[in-house]
Amino acid sequence: MRRSRGEEEQGRSLLCTSIPLPAQKDGSVVMRARAIVIGAGSTGSAVAHDLALRGLETIVVERGEVASGTTGRNHCLLHSGGRYCVKDQESAIECIQENMILREIMPEAMELNDGLFVAITDDDMDYKPLFLEGCEACGIPAKELSPEEALALEPNLNPKLKAAVRVPDGVFEPSRLCMSFLATAKKNGARVHTYTEVLDLLTDGRGNVTGVKVRDRTRDEVYDIEADIVVSAAGPWAEDIAAMAGIDVPVRPTPGVMVSMKGRYANMVINRLNYSSDGDIVVPQRQTSIIGTTSWKVENADYIPIPEDHVQLMLQKGAELLPPLQETEPRGIFAVARPLIAKPGVEEGRELSRTFQCFDHAEDGVEGLVTIAGGKTTSARAMAETTADVVCKKLGIDVPCQTRTTRLASYRDYYLL
Incomplete structure (x- = not known):
């Protein structure tokens, strides 16, 4: 079970960057x-x-x-907007525009490795035309790849993949x-x-x-x-x-579980080519692979117990994208609350913009x-x-x-x- 943020911080060395405090005559x-x-x-x-x-x-x-x-507990994805280009185009447009700006103003914090949206099932293939239309509507550069081309770029991909689309995703160091x-x-x-x-x-x-x-x-x-x-x-x-x-x-605190796996099994960000769902992405972060994520509601953003079934689901879904992950040990498990804007009548976090x-x-x-x-x-x-x-x-x-x-x-x- 995850410790609260306050408990975690008590165990850290305290690095203080503040200046000496100016005492007033009355002691305040x-x-x-x-x-x-x-x-x-x-x-x-x-x-x-x-x-x-x-x-x-x-x-x-x-x-x-x-x-x-x-910020320090997300999966560190520099979004192309591809994940949102079908159902949340306002966010998708924000992402691709800001993606291009951040690449120019802070390259030291970025790994500009691109991303692949990968279709594995017939259901994924049904989503593909919607995805390509959404990318075009939002101004997201998207290049279709054959399975052979995708596997040449990322040999650890599921060999059963049916199609792939390359987009300008990236990874940042928070x-x-x-x-x-x-x-x-x-x-x-x-x-x-x-x-x-x-x-x-x-x-x-x-x-x-x-x-x-x-x-x-x-x-x-x-x-x-x-x-x-x-x-x-x-x-x-x-x-x-x-x-x-x-x-x-x-503001609705909406956590998601992520599992960091030992080893880097792809150099590009690997996304499932379908609607947003649990375990639909694997992000390379240095020498690890981060599988994410789930979604549920909490009342207290400082205390987020991690459900074990969420962890097992991440391991299963991650291995569907990159099969070698099923032979790999987790390096760490973590969760963080997204600060989503609540909308009347919308209960499911994935439906919030x-x-x-x-x-x-x-x-x-x-x-x-x-x-x-x-x-x-x-x-x-x-x-x-x-x-x-x-x-x-x-x-x-x-x-x-x-x-x-x-x-x-x-x-x-x-x-x-």
């Missing part, structure tokens, strides 16, 4: 910034980069290490991706406080948000950070942050708080652009987004700044 501690970003996963890191690039003094607070939440965003943000004046947990939102007499009360977990010190605006990029924990202001946000939404809580009667939720790591830069546009409009700042073409700093610079 107060910092100030123009903007506070809650969360240092892919979305929060990208938001910090965009805001800092536009000239806003920005502070990031993250209760764990960089990428220690959802920590490097986030640290590249944050290193660039720090070069533009942002400050990053890891192991800094938000205890509450600061508010004025009218209930508007004016900052955050945090606890530095490395020093066990509590202090306040004031700001003109607070951006919640807390992923599946966005509900918890919004609740501090008495607000509901429609993977697109994102930015919530300006002035519409809920609370100024000073913005929430960004949904989306994927692949779309983090676009999510940040939308969020920063909202923030700048609220603050009366007329500076355009520059992140589409700004080459990011090396992830190696993160700890040097």
